[in-house]
Amino acid sequence: xxxxxxxxxxxxxxxxxxxxxxxxxxxxxxxxxxxxxxxxxxxxxxxxxxxxxxxxxxxxxxxxxxxxxxxxxxxxxxxxxxxxxxxxxxxxxxxxxxxxxxxxxxxxxxxxxxxxxxxxxxxxxxxxxxxxxxxxxxxxxxxxxxxxxxxxxxxxxxxxxxxxxxxxxxxxxxxxxxxxxxxxxxxxxxxxxxxxxxxxxxxxxxxxxxxxxxxxxxxxxxxxxxxxxxxxxxxxxxxxxxxxxxxxxxxxxxxxxxxxxxxxxxxxxxxxxxxxxxxxxxxxxxxxxxxxxxxxxxxxxxxxxxxxxxx
Amino acid sequence: xxxxxxxxxxxxxxxxxxxxxxxxxxxxxxxxxxxxxxxxxxxxxxxxxxxxxxxxxxxxxxxxxxxxxxxxxxxxxxxxxxxxxxxxxxxxxxxxxxxxxxxxxxxxxxxxxxxxxxxxxxxxxxxxxxxxxxxxxxxxxxxxxxxxxxxxxxxxxxxxxxxxxxxxxxxxxxxxxxxxxxxxxxxxxxxxxxxxxxxxxxxxxxxxxxxxxxxxxxxxxxxxxxxxxxxxxxxxxxxxxxxxxxxxxxxxxxxxxxxxxxxxxxxxxxxxxxxxxxxxxxxxxxxxxxxxxxxxxxxxxxxxxxxxxxxxxxxxxxxxxxxxxxxxxxxxxxxx
Numbered sequence: 208x209x210x211x212x213x214x215x216x217x218x219x220x221x222x223x224x225x226x227x228x229x230x231x232x233x234x235x236x237x238x239x240x241x242x243x244x245x246x247x248x249x250x251x252x253x254x255x256x257x258x259x260x261x262x263x264x265x266x267x268x269x270x271x272x273x274x275x276x277x278x279x280x281x282x283x284x285x286x287x288x289x290x291x292x293x294x295x296x297x298x299x300x301x302x303x304x305x306x307x308x309x310x311x312x313x314x315x316x317x318x319x320x321x322x323x324x325x326x327x328x329x330x331x332x333x334x335x336x337x338x339x340x341x342x343x344x345x346x347x348x349x350x351x352x353x354x355x356x357x358x359x360x361x362x363x364x365x366x367x368x369x370x371x372x373x374x375x376x377x378x379x380x381x382x383x384x385x386x387x388x389x390x391x392x393x394x395x396x397x398x399x400x401x402x403x404x405x406x407x408x409x410x411x412x413x414x415x416x417x418x419x420x421x422x423x424x425x426x427x428x429x430x431x432x433x434x435x436x437x438x439x440x441x442x443x444x445x446x447x448x449x450x451x452x453x454x455x456x457x458x459x460x461x462x463x464x465x466x467x468x469x470x471x472x473x474x475x476x477x478x479x480x481x482x483x484x485x486x487x488x489x490x491x492x493x494x495x496x497x498x499x500x501x502x503x504x505x506x507x508x509x510x511x512x513x514x515x516x517x518x
Numbered sequence: 519x520x521x522x523x524x525x526x527x528x529x530x531x532x533x534x535x536x537x538x539x540x541x542x543x544x545x546x547x548x549x550x551x552x553x554x555x556x557x558x559x560x561x562x563x564x565x566x567x568x569x570x571x572x573x574x575x576x577x578x579x580x581x582x583x584x585x586x587x588x589x590x591x592x593x594x595x596x597x598x599x600x601x602x603x604x605x606x607x608x609x610x611x612x613x614x615x616x617x618x619x620x621x622x623x624x625x626x627x628x629x630x631x632x633x634x635x636x637x638x639x640x641x642x643x644x645x646x647x648x649x650x651x652x653x654x655x656x657x658x659x660x661x662x663x664x665x666x667x668x669x670x671x672x673x674x675x676x677x678x679x680x681x682x683x684x685x686x687x688x689x690x691x692x693x694x695x696x697x698x699x700x701x702x703x704x705x706x707x708x709x710x711x712x713x714x715x716x717x718x719x720x721x722x723x724x725x726x727x728x729x730x731x732x733x734x735x736x737x738x739x740x741x742x743x744x745x746x747x748x749x750x751x752x753x754x755x756x757x758x759x760x761x762x763x764x765x766x767x768x769x770x771x772x773x774x775x776x777x778x779x780x781x782x783x784x785x786x787x788x789x790x791x792x793x794x795x796x797x798x799x800x801x802x803x804x805x806x807x808x809x810x811x812x813x814x815x816x817x818x819x820x821x822x823x824x825x826x827x828x829x830x831x832x833x834x835x836x837x838x839x840x841x842x843x844x845x846x847x848x849x850x851x852x853x854x
Contacts, residue, residue: 352537354783355835359790360808360827361541365548367812367820442787445674449794452676453809467680471798476684476695488677499672503736510740 230511236504242497246490250310261291261301262308262461271295273302273482280479294482296466297473302482305461310490312374313444313463319378320443324385325436331386332393336401337416347394350387358384359449366455373457377450381443388442389435396431400424434505441498448491463487522843534836541828542602545821546595607822612814618822621807628698629803630830632719633792636726637785643667643727644734645777649770651735652742655761664735671732676794679725683798686721694718696800722799726792730784737780741773748772775846782835789831 261267271285273294279286287294293302335346365380366372400406409419450456451464454472458465470476470484589597601607607618650656651664670678687695694700699714745751746769754768796805804823811819 348533348536351533352540355533355537355786355832356541357786357790357793357824357827357831359787360793360824361544363793363808363812364545364820364824367815367817368548368551441672445791448674449676449791452794453797454812467677471680476680476688481684484680488680491677492673495672495674 230508233504233507235500235507239497239500239502239504242493242500246310246493246497247314250307250314253307257303257307258301259304259308261304263300263459265299266304267291267295267299267301269295269297269299270480276482283478284480293486294480296469296475296480296483298469300461302486305466306463306486306490309461309463309466309487312457312460313448313491314494316374316378316381316447316462317440317444319375320381320385320447321436321439323379323382324439324443325389325432327382327386328389328435328439329393329432332390333397333420335390336394336397337420343394346390350391350394353384353387354391356384359446362446362450363453363455366450372455374462377447377456378443381447384446385439385443389439392431392435393428396428397424400427430505430509434502434509437498437502437505441495441502444491444494444498463491522840526843527840530836530839533839534832537832537835538829539599541832542599542825543595545825546598549817549821550591602825607825608818610816610819612811612816612819618819621819622804622822622826625802625804625807626826626830628801629792629796629805632723632801632803633726633789635719636723637730637781637788639723640727640730641734641777641781644731645738645770645774647731648735648738649742649765649773652739652746653765653769654746655765668732668735670728671736673729674794675725675729675791676798678729679722679795679798682721682725693721695721698802718801722795722801725795726788730788733784734777738773738777741776742769745769745773775842778838778842778845782838785834785838786831789827793827 267290268285268288270283271288271291271294272279274287274289274292276287276294291301291303293306295301296305331346331350335343362380362384365383366377369376369380406419406423409423414423447456448462448464448467451462452468452471454468456462456465456468461469464487466487467484470480473480473483475481475483605619607622610616610618610621613621647664647667650660656664683695686692694717698718699705699711700718703711703714705711751764751768754764759768792803793805793808795801796803797809800806804827808820808823810816811823
């Protein structure tokens, strides 16, 4: 088994930790990563084997039940068809194609929105934490006001004014409310880190502020940044599916949220068409649970105390 | 009331006004960033989506006059702020004679009632579960069962809502799937009406509670573990106090303080998410009104609702902030 030196205490008492005891070998982190990775891979490899154009309106027969359904919930629905294994909905979209097209689009909104949000959050968080004074005051007051605003509601107003919603627009809009939380937590981390001895030592030894920022603070902040990014992605996907479910998402090419909106508007629940609203929800739940597990795992890595009481 | 200093209250009041003002300003700016004049934009989009508008010519004129669109933008802005802060949001576009404020005041009690109850239940239960998860004295069996309450964490409330409608309202006829009360009942303090309201609120409330309970529990668990390492806990044990007393008066009492701050921070998110939950359940609150307004491209109602949601959340945070110094006397020493 691989052995790693984790900590040199300065004398002969060297603490060694086995591979399986490494904090990065965290079951929550690993399961979460596997969940997300499989959603990502399936939705990106799938289109090679399946016709993506069947996600468009009118490309398939309407109201076909999934393959394994033998008892139709209502007489108005069509019999199962091997050409549409997950069935089709009332606008003539093939559900398998909808999932394969919608999932990467939903993930993309999350990644772009959270990416921009994190970038702004890192810049503002670092500026506030390192500069202090009135700059810090202005930035943190702005963050506090933004955080206390019901983001989703404001995003709805913004989205309502955009005539032709596309994935990139939506991601950009989502970024408006994605930065305050990361900025706040990064600022708090930097404030607590500034007081630590190794930063003081670097200051005394004459390193420049930029040097300290990138070589001393950044590496120590990585687990927090990663956890913060994961939370932001989750928040952006949550907000964007919310906006889409309200009927303000991209309409021509579906995402997971617009599919749920379509199902709600066509009262799919009362017509027994669970394969319309069910699969997008299942995929979204896998994404959210995956992100959540990764976040909890990263948290446990960053705060060893959370790993449980072993005393 | 010793903990509440004048400075603290004024500072919080400042935050309240700042938030509401910033929200109102965002709502003012967005339509003006869109190409063309906002009234034309509204009517144009309504025409595209095929919404029928009665007396559209008169409406355009009336709207131009109300916005004062011929005036400089600053005049428009101050006029808008004056109207907003005097709670005069004008008329609805889709159901014209009705004013935005009258429509909102009909929906507001539903949202506030259900959301407050659900948030409080979730906060209390979540913190209790989290505290018990971290506590050494919790029976093993209970400790093993507690994490079950966390399974719905991280799932959006409205998705859980859809699932529960399917399971408990359509598949099994246990609870109603939509609305705030049964039709044909006399609204008032009679048992039939109240029980109907309660029955209709079970599923929407449950979807909010089950989804939010886990994050309270997880954070509380972390806080309890930290508190458990403090010296005063060791002292309490050494003094031979009862475990019950140590748990409540020493552990929970201290660990819950950051949670109350967190309650203020998450209120906005919960309220935003609740908008979609109401839509799914066709619950007669602000969220469903917003959904209908979006369907009808009723921009004045959309803006009005969002302003009131921002206002209500800011007010709630203000109240939470004011109770905080009463619970944590240390807070008053932090000045500036």
